[in-house]
Amino acid sequence: MNLDKNTIDKLAEHLENAELQAFDVTKITDDHPDMDWEDAYAIQDVIRHRKEGRGNKTVGLKCGLTSFAKMKQMGVEVPCFGFVSDYMSCAEGSEIKTSELIHPKVEAEICIVTKAPLKGPGCHVGAVMAAIDFVIPGVEIIDSRYRDFKFDLKSVIADNTSASRFVVGGRPRNVEELDLRTLGVVLEKNGQIMDMATGAAVMGHPAAAVAELANHLGKRGQEIPAGTFIMTGGVTAAIAVEAGDSVNVRFQDLGSVSMRFV
Ligand code: 0L1
Ligand code: MG
Numbered sequence: 001m002n003l004d005k006n007t008i009d010k011l012a013e014h015l016e017n018a019e020l021q022a023f024d025v026t027k028i029t030d031d032h033p034d035m036d037w038e039d040a041y042a043i044q045d046v047i048r049h050r051k052e053g054r055g056n057k058t059v060g061l062k063c064g065l066t067s068f069a070k071m072k073q074m075g076v077e078v079p080c081f082g083f084v085s086d087y088m089s090c091a092e093g094s095e096i097k098t099s100e101l102i103h104p105k106v107e108a109e110i111c112i113v114t115k116a117p118l119k120g121p122g123c124h125v126g127a128v129m130a131a132i133d134f135v136i137p138g139v140e141i142i143d144s145r146y147r148d149f150k151f152d153l154k155s156v157i158a159d160n161t162s163a164s165r166f167v168v169g170g171r172p173r174n175v176e177e178l179d180l181r182t183l184g185v186v187l188e189k190n191g192q193i194m195d196m197a198t199g200a201a202v203m204g205h206p207a208a209a210v211a212e213l214a215n216h217l218g219k220r221g222q223e224i225p226a227g228t229f230i231m232t233g234g235v236t237a238a239i240a241v242e243a244g245d246s247v248n249v250r251f252q253d254l255g256s257v258s259m260r261f262v
Pocket of ligand 1: 063161
């Protein structure tokens with residue numbers, strides 16, 4: 001680690017204030033070019049502790065930049081990981097207030113809930129498949145706190161991977177009833193198809209993203225507990241939304257998830 005505790009705490013407060021008060025900031029590596037990966041996750045951890053200290057429950061984990069298209073767009077070869085808090089969860093069909101957000105985008109995500117713990121290193125798709133309780137469709141609303149989306153991966157990790165809101169809905173299914181790789185997803189905004197993809201867009205198999213998450217936590221002496229809700233990462237491109245937009249995402253065999261931005 002290259003940053004001291006005081007700097008990590010200050011950066012966490014800075015980024016969390018930007019999230020909670022919906023203002024944008026410049027990427028933190030501009031002022032801290034020596035920030036390393038451990039520093040970035042340490043800042044994210046402080047943000048999580050700040051929320052939990054105020055009584056917000058951490059209700060799930062997220063994998064980010066897991067689609068080959070998004071990795072290429074960002075010029076990265078590894079995914080990133082974050083968490084979601086209780087207040088980020090929005091009901092299916094609900095109205096999402098854009099006044100609380102900076103420049104939101106939506107992306108379709110195949111989500112899972114685990115029934116057994118997963119611990120890396122050495123976690124793989126087979127272990128993840130055996131640990132899945134059920135699969136549920138979701139939409140993540142990402143909202144990078146960085147001005148004009150000028151960021152790098154370390155700054156994104158510190159900013160809790162742009163986590164902002166999420167909606168789960170549709171129809172939960174047992175994993176044996178699905179082929180997660182060929183599962184088709186169609187994302188519509190205001191009735192128009194904006195993007196479509198299949199589950200294989202996520203690292204070849206959405207369970208591979210969860211295995212990476214378990215291996216990432218394993219390096220830190222942590223595991224994914226049973227009963228964890230996990231968003232495996234955007235299957236589709238992230239699509240910008242504004243007040244007045246309606247989004248509906250159709251998931252093959254899993255129903256649909258919709259929301260309106262006001
Ligand atoms: O959920 C994610 O894939 C994280 C995306 C982070 C970068 C962005 O805000 O576009
Ligand atoms: Mg995402």
